[in-house]
Amino acid sequence: xxxxxxxxxxxxxxxxxxxxxxxxxxxxxxxxxxxxxxxxxxxxxxxxxxxxxxxxxxxxxxxxxxxxxxxxxxxxxxxxxxxxxxxxxxxxxxxxxxxxxxxxxxxxxxxxxxxxxxxxxxxxxxxxxxxxxxxxxxxxxxxxxxxxxxxxxxxxxxxxxxxxxxxxxxxxxxxxxxxxxxxxxxxxxxxxxxxxxxxxxxxxxxxxxxxxxxxxxxxxxxxxxxxxxxxxxxxxxxxxxxxxxxxxxxxxxxxxxxxxxxxxxxxxxxxxxxxxxxxxxxxxxxxxxxxxxxxxxxxxxxxxxxxxxxxxxxxxxxxxxxxxxxxxxxxxxxxxxxxxxxxxxxxxxxxxxxxxxxxxxxxxxxxxxxxxxxxxxxxxxxxxxxxxxxxxxxxxxxxxxxxxxxxxxx
Numbered sequence: 001x002x003x004x005x006x007x008x009x010x011x012x013x014x015x016x017x018x019x020x021x022x023x024x025x026x027x028x029x030x031x032x033x034x035x036x037x038x039x040x041x042x043x044x045x046x047x048x049x050x051x052x053x054x055x056x057x058x059x060x061x062x063x064x065x066x067x068x069x070x071x072x073x074x075x076x077x078x079x080x081x082x083x084x085x086x087x088x089x090x091x092x093x094x095x096x097x098x099x100x101x102x103x104x105x106x107x108x109x110x111x112x113x114x115x116x117x118x119x120x121x122x123x124x125x126x127x128x129x130x131x132x133x134x135x136x137x138x139x140x141x142x143x144x145x146x147x148x149x150x151x152x153x154x155x156x157x158x159x160x161x162x163x164x165x166x167x168x169x170x171x172x173x174x175x176x177x178x179x180x181x182x183x184x185x186x187x188x189x190x191x192x193x194x195x196x197x198x199x200x201x202x203x204x205x206x207x208x209x210x211x212x213x214x215x216x217x218x219x220x221x222x223x224x225x226x227x228x229x230x231x232x233x234x235x236x237x238x239x240x241x242x243x244x245x246x247x248x249x250x251x252x253x254x255x256x257x258x259x260x261x262x263x264x265x266x267x268x269x270x271x272x273x274x275x276x277x278x279x280x281x282x283x284x285x286x287x288x289x290x291x292x293x294x295x296x297x298x299x300x301x302x303x304x305x306x307x308x309x310x311x312x313x314x315x316x317x318x319x320x321x322x323x324x325x326x327x328x329x330x331x332x333x334x335x336x337x338x339x340x341x342x343x344x345x346x347x348x349x350x351x352x353x354x355x356x357x358x359x360x361x362x363x364x365x366x367x368x369x370x371x372x373x374x375x376x377x378x379x380x381x382x383x384x385x386x387x388x389x390x391x392x393x394x395x396x397x398x399x400x401x402x403x404x405x406x407x408x409x410x
Contacts, residue, residue, distance in 0.1 A: 017099050019051035022061050026093050034308055034323035046086040049076075062100050064091055112145055112154045122193050132260075140186035156199040161207030164191060168208060180211040221349040222358040228253050234342035240306040240319055245335050247298040248316060252336070252355035254295050255279075256377050259329035259336075259352035265315045270299065279378070287378050 017025075026047060030040045053072050054063065069087045073080065094100045116138055123134045144167055145154055164187060172180045191205040223231070232249055236242035251257045251265075261279050269278040270291070279287045291299075299315070310317055314325030326332065333351045340350050347354060360373050 017061050017097075019055065019061055022090075022094065022099065023047055023051060025097070026090055029093050030089075030321070032310075032323075033321050034310075034319075035321040039321070042082070043086040043089065046083045047090045050087055050090070061094065064094060064100050066091070066103075112142075112149070115145070115154060116142055118197070119190060119193055122197075123189070127189075136182060137186040137189055140183050141190040144187060144190065156194050157201065159191075159194075159200060159204055161202075161204055164204055164207045165209060168211075172211065177211060184208055184211045221347060221354065222361040223345070223347060223354060225358075225362055227343070227345055227347075228355065228358055230345065231339050231343045234339050237301070243298075243302045243306045244316060244319065245339060247295075247302045248332060248335050249339060249355070250295045250298050252332075252352055253359065254292055255289055256356045256359045258356065259332035262316065262332050262352075263314075263326045263329055266313045267303075267315060268313065270315070272296070281378055 023044060027040055027044050030043060035043075050064075050069075050072050053075060054060075054068070059068070066088070069084065069091060072087065073084050076083065091100065095102055119141055120134050120138050123129045123137060124131075129137070144164075147167060148159070148163055149155070168180075168184055168187060171183060175183070188205040188208045191200070191208065192203060194200045195203040195205065232246065232253060235246035235249065237246060248262055251262055252259075255277075257265075257279060258281070261281055264280040265277070266280075269280070271277065271288075272291075275291050275296075276288050277291050279289055281287055303315070306319075307315075308317060308319075308323045310323050312323075312325045317323050317325055318331075329352070336352045336354065337350045340347065340354075349357075356377065360377055363373050363376065364370075
């Protein structure tokens, strides 16, 4: 008896794919993603059982979807996490090959959702913001609209200055000043967008108060030069993990790359003949940096002995299946934290930016100018670089006045 009841005409290949061919292709795909032979064998066994279950119901490969995966798992009599994951992985493979219809995500066409989408497109196309910033700004705008209008129609003409002020002040009690600054910027941006697009008659962004944060009130946290070398020495270059992590840490320590820049580094960005690499920085700005011999040797060792053959052009990949580029900058921060833990050091800051602060601090201690530090760190504003002037304690002692003693003048 046929189970064809979803009424959806799937998007299929010009030539139908048999179950045998699909299973064979799935096994080959898993192998290229770096899965162990035993894991591939187990996944193929689950998928073969699925194929037999579907054949018995007169279903083809193109009929597979999440609902039938659930039914097949339930048919086995006991829920198996490994089986379900294997079948969903098989479904991912089939969708990647356009054998089955893509996953249908409900299209939220509510006025509020459409407004969010317009705002996101404005940030990307008109303002040129990076995707991560757009996600943050959009989230704050969604929160503001939800709290202001709830289930009622979203009518921006009914907004008043106090609505923006009250929203920000209410949430500032539960977040850090830096997070509050981000929320204020996002709210100001959304309200300015609403005014520019004639959805409000008054520019309500002027009503959003400024969140005060004294950015230069504290001294940047950093590691002493000998501690940086101590962290780098924790990488075991006889192992694949050690070779990869050593290359990552050297990019942070010697070139002051940001974690996101390490993640986005591609094979074509390594220009060996020119002795330089291309850094994909903030706002899609590409910079060229000289490739020091030490960093180049670490990258060459990793690429020649450790990096798996993969269709991804990213330099750094997961070492465990599925072998793909790092999902986010958090992967680089994790590498840093583990290396610091192995070193036995306990700095208050343990993220990837610690190396960036450390390099800038070492440069100023050796007499580098603010302009030189800003050039190495690729700062777009000298105000960003000025924070490192405070770490030159010896220089500060030379220009500071003595503290008045007892009975001294005021």
